[in-house]
Amino acid sequence: MKKKILSLVLVAACALTICACGSGSAASTSESSDAAFTTVNSGVLTMATNAYFPPYEYYEGSEIVGIDAEIAKAVADKLGLTLKIEDMEFDSIITAVSTGKVDMGLAGMTVTEERKQNVNFSDTYATGVQVVIVPEGSDIKTVDDLQGKKIGVQLATTGDIYCCDDFGTENVEEYNKGNDAVMALVSGKVDAVVIDNEPAKSFVAANEGLTILDSEYVTEEYAAALNKENTALLEAVNGALAELKADGTLDSIINKYIAAE
Numbered sequence: 001m002k003k004k005i006l007s008l009v010l011v012a013a014c015a016l017t018i019c020a021c022g023s024g025s026a027a028s029t030s031e032s033s034d035a036a037f038t039t040v041n042s043g044v045l046t047m048a049t050n051a052y053f054p055p056y057e058y059y060e061g062s063e064i065v066g067i068d069a070e071i072a073k074a075v076a077d078k079l080g081l082t083l084k085i086e087d088m089e090f091d092s093i094i095t096a097v098s099t100g101k102v103d104m105g106l107a108g109m110t111v112t113e114e115r116k117q118n119v120n121f122s123d124t125y126a127t128g129v130q131v132v133i134v135p136e137g138s139d140i141k142t143v144d145d146l147q148g149k150k151i152g153v154q155l156a157t158t159g160d161i162y163c164c165d166d167f168g169t170e171n172v173e174e175y176n177k178g179n180d181a182v183m184a185l186v187s188g189k190v191d192a193v194v195i196d197n198e199p200a201k202s203f204v205a206a207n208e209g210l211t212i213l214d215s216e217y218v219t220e221e222y223a224a225a226l227n228k229e230n231t232a233l234l235e236a237v238n239g240a241l242a243e244l245k246a247d248g249t250l251d252s253i254i255n256k257y258i259a260a261e
């Protein structure tokens with residue numbers, strides 16, 4: 001199988017580490033010098049997500065919670081904005097951002113060259129790994145064993161794209177939600193599911209008889225997607241992320257949801 005080399009902008013991750021300067025707490029009001037950005041709705045940071053991707057975003061009652069929801073809230077606070085989250089299909093998020101319906105997409109979204117044609121990405125805030133879920137005892141032991149098998153994926157995710165490239169579209173079943181792919185695995189409609197590692201852990205914990213292969217598929221970086229025109233908001237979000245990284249907020253949000261291994 002051809003080796004995947006992801007076209008990730010790792011520089012962004014470095015920038016996040018190094019530029020922990022920003023404007024201190026001055027960015028907390030909309031009068032601050034770096035607040036010359038506009039948002040779709042004045043005073044509101046409108047974020048698109050797909051809230052079926054635990055622990056990054058999921059419902060707790062009627063509220064959307066998770067790593068992305070908390071990071072977005074912390075960014076909004078820094079920028080003096082109220083956060084509003086809109087739940088939609090993962091496949092619609094980039095369009096919602098690029099057509100100016102929302103300010104930002106935050107959805108465990110991987111930075112890819114293709115998506116960069118339509119949106120700008122913020123500095124990265126987390127790492128994800130595409131992993132393979134199989135039934136316990138499956139003859140699929142490594143990523144290469146997926147050859148010729150039926151693979152369930154979430155529509156338009158990087159897992160979908162890589163599997164179509166590497167194993168052929170005819171072998172890939174696309175579902176709107178990751179959990180739908182996992183349900184298809186439980187009922188034997190597909191032989192494996194390729195999905196990001198953290199949601200994979202949640203889905204495996206919630207369904208007996210499933211396991212995650214040790215053999216990892218692709219390592220990726222997550223970032224917020226923003227409208228290409230709104231570079232002022234991109235800079236403001238990056239400034240807020242750098243401050244949240246520097247003061248430990250980002251780590252504490254991630255650690256709250258992801259148990260250390």
Ligand code: GLN
Binds near residue numbers: 050090108111157
């Ligand atoms: N990280 C994957 C992607 O960006 C999946 C994200 C998701 O399903 N929310 O395509």
